[in-house]
Amino acid sequence: MLLEDVLIVDPVDGEYVGTIEFDKKVEKIVRSNKTHYNSIIMPAFVDPHIHGIMGIDTIASSSNDFQKFKEYEALEGVFLFFPTTVTCTLEKLNDISNNLPDGLKLHIEGPFISEERKGAHNEKYIINPPKNISELEKYIPIEKIGIITIAPEKENFLYFADSCNEKGIRISLGHSNANFETAKMAYEKGYKRITHFPNALSPMHHRDLNMVGAGFYFDFIVEIIADGIHSAPEFVDLVYKIKGADKIILVTDSISATGLKDGDYLLGDLPVKVVDGIARLSNGTIAGSTLRFSQALKNFQKFTKCTLQELAKVTSYNACKDLGLDCGRIAEGKDAKFVQLDNELNILKTWNY
């Protein structure tokens, strides 16, 4: 295959006009001295935090649903995603993992979270983590777990996190009411990733920075839901200005209502009402998003005026690096997983997934 005179956007090599020859891998890239180009080629996207889309909910998915999930994500430009659970029983996690096809890994968000910062999670299933991931392994095979969101103030946090770390499971701090001291402890122990910053985290106070302040203060990498609802556009821009494009991972946090009409849905077993695309519990708590990844990148670019190279970082490369995966690049020898976009960042075509 040949893509001629396209704007190639690589997170490392930058933006340049060139021609790409590829099959499953990128075989050859030839730089051009032309300035005109017809379309933009970016690395295909990664969404590490997504509950559902088009009526599909991770927590209630059959094998067939997961296949459809992959197809919908491909339309969004996403080649790698982590179906994300909400707080539920360990037995329920077992059911889900049984239906999960090979090649997909879960993001387990809860049940090891804070009651005070539960957001749209069902409090009755919240528990402390076991001391060792082996206890969880009785319900769900290690190889089916990609990420676990956990509040660092939970009992056994360090024991559990360290045992996950040894097994290659990525720990993300989230749904946490921790103070600055606890946030600092977790950071210094190597746990440097935060789930949907700054949502469901103890807010910054000037006499205790808490989780949100720690997120700014230390060199954490943070998930951001760039829907303009979970946080104001200026907040997203502030995170970008302070932390820079290397420390942001865009996620959708989208739920089954995404792509469907306003109305009544479920998130886990909690009823959710979607009005004007905003999903809430009956008490008004925001309950995930209806954000599509194809919109998230446009929003982020609009909120921050970032470069395309930076956009390639926050939509793919940072998530790949964070997970220890060799992806998110457009370079010779790398997987040829691309998104082709027009100048308004509309997706024209996806390649190889």
Added chain:
Amino acid sequence: MLLEDVLIVDPVDGEYVGTIEFDKKVEKIVRSNKTHYNSIIMPAFVDPHIHGIMGIDTIASSSNDFQKFKEYEALEGVFLFFPTTVTCTLEKLNDISNNLPDGLKLHIEGPFISEERKGAHNEKYIINPPKNISELEKYIPIEKIGIITIAPEKENFLYFADSCNEKGIRISLGHSNANFETAKMAYEKGYKRITHFPNALSPMHHRDLNMVGAGFYFDFIVEIIADGIHSAPEFVDLVYKIKGADKIILVTDSISATGLKDGDYLLGDLPVKVVDGIARLSNGTIAGSTLRFSQALKNFQKFTKCTLQELAKVTSYNACKDLGLDCGRIAEGKDAKFVQLDNELNILKTWNY
């Protein structure tokens, strides 16, 4: 006068060993290639926000008190300070200005502030500003006013601020409950200074940055009380990391109890109890500080690990520039107002004031 082989710290020229020849002005500076020095010479300090010290309170000061105030400040290394009022009647401001010696200008903090963010100010005297500074001029001569703290959400804000600006009075945003939109409006109209950030300001929320978020988001210059009480050391460090040393002005916000024992004092007409050096109203609200300027600079350096050149900016040069004054430098032709310090930043001697 001659100071030989001292470490000269200038906010513009940086830090270097040299010899200074001076009388009222700096006559000559000769750089040395020695690395050893006996003491540090920094520009004398400026405190734009100080209510009192050693039993003296701006709001209850006689002419004689103001003279003593100057002497006490000289001991702190401060050659220029703005005696700061608390919210009171315009008649009271008239009394104060009648006692104010030539060469001193007031920082008028209130009565044009927010009821919701009044801090330790007496709500019963809070009023909207007049449309024009000329209304205030009936009570206090323009030349006796240096700075006015005002909440940007108050009625007539822009009319009043613009009329102050024309007369060379510095407007500082403070004691404000403004949302982001109002903060942005004030910033875009040119009002880019914030009083004792982040105290008595609407806190940052991720769905409305409010005043504190706006302080981080825009290029405001901010007063900081570096006592470790008004805000945590990490908060001060966060402001330094995000905004940089060019955008910070150290102030003490100190009250009459400063330098005296714990006990009962007044701030304006409100009773204040000082316990372990922390001044509070009976409801627990922090009521100014007991911070000495000579301690503020040590704290800031400890909290941020800033360079001495940066310390010269936050203790003097930034305040001078902000007020349109030619001071805060150690350079040939400039006023020879210095502080001589040892390596632990203890003040050894002050020069020319």
